[in-house]
Structure formats: C-alpha cells, structure tokens
Amino acid sequence: MESDLVRMDLVRIVISEESDQQVIVLAESDGKRRALPIVIGIFEAAAIDRKVKNIRAPRPMTHDLIINVIAGLGGRLASVVINELKRGTFFARLLVERAGEIVEIDSRPSDAIALSVQESVPIFAARSVLDEAAVG
Numbered sequence: 001m002e003s004d005l006v007r008m009d010l011v012r013i014v015i016s017e018e019s020d021q022q023v024i025v026l027a028e029s030d031g032k033r034r035a036l037p038i039v040i041g042i043f044e045a046a047a048i049d050r051k052v053k054n055i056r057a058p059r060p061m062t063h064d065l066i067i068n069v070i071a072g073l074g075g076r077l078a079s080v081v082i083n084e085l086k087r088g089t090f091f092a093r094l095l096v097e098r099a100g101e102i103v104e105i106d107s108r109p110s111d112a113i114a115l116s117v118q119e120s121v122p123i124f125a126a127r128s129v130l131d132e133a134a135v136g
Contacts, residue, residue: 005125074099
C-alpha cells in the first residue's frame with residue numbers, strides 16, 4: 001500500500017465568507033507539485049486555519065477531543081490518507097498506532113487534515129485519487 005501513496009503538503013486554505021464551500025489545497029511533497037483541491041465547509045476550514053495559525057481555544061474543540069480520546073485509549077495518530085474519490089466526494093482514513101498495530105478509522109478529509117496539522121503527522125493521498133482529481 002505504501003507505494004500507492006504520495007506524501008502531500010497542505011499549501012493553501014481558501015476561506016470565502018460569501019460561500020458555504022471553502023477549499024483546502026494539498027500538493028505533492030516530492031517536487032511534482034500536482035495540486036489536490038478539496039471542497040470543505042466553513043467550520044472545517046476555520047478549524048484547519050486555527051490549527052495552522054496555532055490559535056488555541058479556551059476549551060477543547062472537537063479535534064482536540066478526538067486526539068485526547070486516541071491518546072486516552074493508548075494510541076497516537078501516525079498519519080492520514082486521502083484514500084478514495086467517489087462521485088466527486090473525497091474519503092480519508094486516520095491511521096492510529098496502538099500497541100504496535102495500525103488501526104484505520106474512516107474520516108472526512110477536512111477532519112483528517114485538521115488532525116494532521118494539529119499533531120504534525122504526514123498527509124498522504126492514494127495515487128489513484130491524484131490521478132483522477134489532481135490539477136497541474
């Protein structure tokens with residue numbers, strides 16, 4: 001599976017107050033720099049933007065809660081994968097390491113990316129997803 005994955009960087013968050021649809025852009029880390037734009041909601045974009053800017057809320061937000069639950073169960077977020085594209089909708093997986101094994105958890109890409117930024121873990125995309133949806 002590893003060879004089918006491409007390391008990605010979060011390169012842009014486009015927040016428009018005039019639209020319900022925001023865009024995050026991932027780009028290949030290896031220099032090819034194909035871009036993968038993903039449309040997300042305003043609340044998800046704001047959460048990612050807060051994480052990138054290291055703005056902390058006074059109380060744990062949902063993404064903080066998820067990381068706390070993972071840690072409380074003896075795991076750690078190892079990476080996230082944008083693994084599928086079906087009918088224009090992206091799908092993602094959280095890869096959580098627990099007791100030496102990887103547990104995969106279904107996730108929205110926006111949540112997976114927010115968690116990856118928060119925990120400084122790598123983001124990957126399936127090569128098939130890039131081949132279908134990447135620009136550039």
